[in-house]
Amino acid sequence: SFTIQLTSAAGGARLLQSPSLPSATLLVQANDDPVFFPPPFQIDVAENSSSVRIAISRGGQENGVAVVSYSTVNGSAVGGEDFTAVSGGTVTFVDGQRTAFITIDITDDTIPERVESFSIILLSVTGDAVLEGQGTVTISILENDDTNGVIRFDRSSLDTTVNEGNIVPLMLERLGGTFNTVVVSWIVSPATGDIVGPATSGTVRFEDRSDRTFLNISIVSDNLPELEESFTVSLVAILSGGASLSSANTVANITIPANDDTNGVISVAGSSRMVSLDEDIPSSMLSAGSVNISVARQRGLFGTVRVAWEVVPNGTAPLRAFVGLLLAGTAGPAVFAVSSRPGTS
Numbered sequence: 001s002f003t004i005q006l007t008s009a010a011g012g013a014r015l016l017q018s019p020s021l022p023s024a025t026l027l028v029q030a031n032d033d034p035v036f037f038p039p040p041f042q043i044d045v046a047e048n049s050s051s052v053r054i055a056i057s058r059g060g061q062e063n064g065v066a067v068v069s070y071s072t073v074n075g076s077a078v079g080g081e082d083f084t085a086v087s088g089g090t091v092t093f094v095d096g097q098r099t100a101f102i103t104i105d106i107t108d109d110t111i112p113e114r115v116e117s118f119s120i121i122l123l124s125v126t127g128d129a130v131l132e133g134q135g136t137v138t139i140s141i142l143e144n145d146d147t148n149g150v151i152r153f154d155r156s157s158l159d160t161t162v163n164e165g166n167i168v169p170l171m172l173e174r175l176g177g178t179f180n181t182v183v184v185s186w187i188v189s190p191a192t193g194d195i196v197g198p199a200t201s202g203t204v205r206f207e208d209r210s211d212r213t214f215l216n217i218s219i220v221s222d223n224l225p226e227l228e229e230s231f232t233v234s235l236v237a238i239l240s241g242g243a244s245l246s247s248a249n250t251v252a253n254i255t256i257p258a259n260d261d262t263n264g265v266i267s268v269a270g271s272s273r274m275v276s277l278d279e280d281i282p283s284s285m286l287s288a289g290s291v292n293i294s295v296a297r298q299r300g301l302f303g304t305v306r307v308a309w310e311v312v313p314n315g316t317a318p319l320r321a322f323v324g325l326l327l328a329g330t331a332g333p334a335v336f337a338v339s340s341r342p343g344t345s
Helices: 283-289
Strands: 002-005 023-026 033-036 042-045 051-058 066-073 089-093 099-105 116-126 129-131 136-141 150-153 159-161 167-175 182-189 201-206 212-218 229-240 251-256 265-268 291-298 305-311 322-328 335-340
Touching (some): 033 116, 051 136, 066 099, 116 129, 150 229, 167 201
Parallel strands (some): 033 129, 042 136
Antiparallel strands (some): 002 023, 150 167, 182 201, 265 291, 305 322
16 A cells, blocks of 8 residues: 655645645555466476476465466477377466476387477466466477487398408498488408408498498408408497497407418329339339329418329239328428339239
8 A cells, every 4th residue: 555645735725734734545455466487488308207397486475376277289299199288287376385386297108209399388377366477388308219329230240251352241220210310430350451442440321211221341352372360340439420339239250261272282293293113123122113203282281181192003004003191291391292112013
């Protein structure tokens, strides 16, 4: 309340003073309390939070009971799919209460999704209150369920055997979401000259909305005898695109079998392909009746090699057939001598 008092008069009149100057009292009746959303007006929530709680404030004297009606409004987030829709929901302020809360349930699914939003609006209020100020708040459900994917090798590419001169198509897969273009770095270990080109590292790319891509490794055909070799291709890091590397299946093993006649190619040495031997040798000169035939081992020299041999009569030659076993030493000289004395008839 406040007072209005007459203080002076002009034009020949005077103010009645009995016992004081004339006045009037103005009484302002109690009025409506404002109801509104306090800051923040934009609220972020994780999908797995299960729910979000939003405050509503009441100003003024906070006298009596006030009931506020509200509803949710779809945006990129849709009620019934991403959150529990509410139409005409209510929240109650009791006498003297300044803050009340709305709770909206968030749907936690396994679908990769980008940021999605919806709104809550205040519709009306009953009691000694009025809607005034901010009447809308926006809720954003953050990206979830690996929106940009989890990168790893497909199981079919974890262990591969490939011959020289071929290409190994290592398949990579993107689990979860397929949003964005993703670039992944890789490296070969140990560094090897068996891969075509100088690079033993590089990058591989997933296009937007793609869940498969290939990393092609070309194996050199060098015509050099080699034992079995193996190396690994490892996924190192996500360079762009927001994806993540899997905790498993990020290393692929590649095996190149032994190749190019690793254990050698055996033949009779050129100098021994035609030899002569006298027929009738006295027993006192048996050593003179022997012949040395050289056996050559070409290409690879790995491992111990045994070669079976046999003397086969040719036409009317007075020889009896017999066989034997030649032992060629491990990684020794390329030519091995065979010394044998033929039998006589």
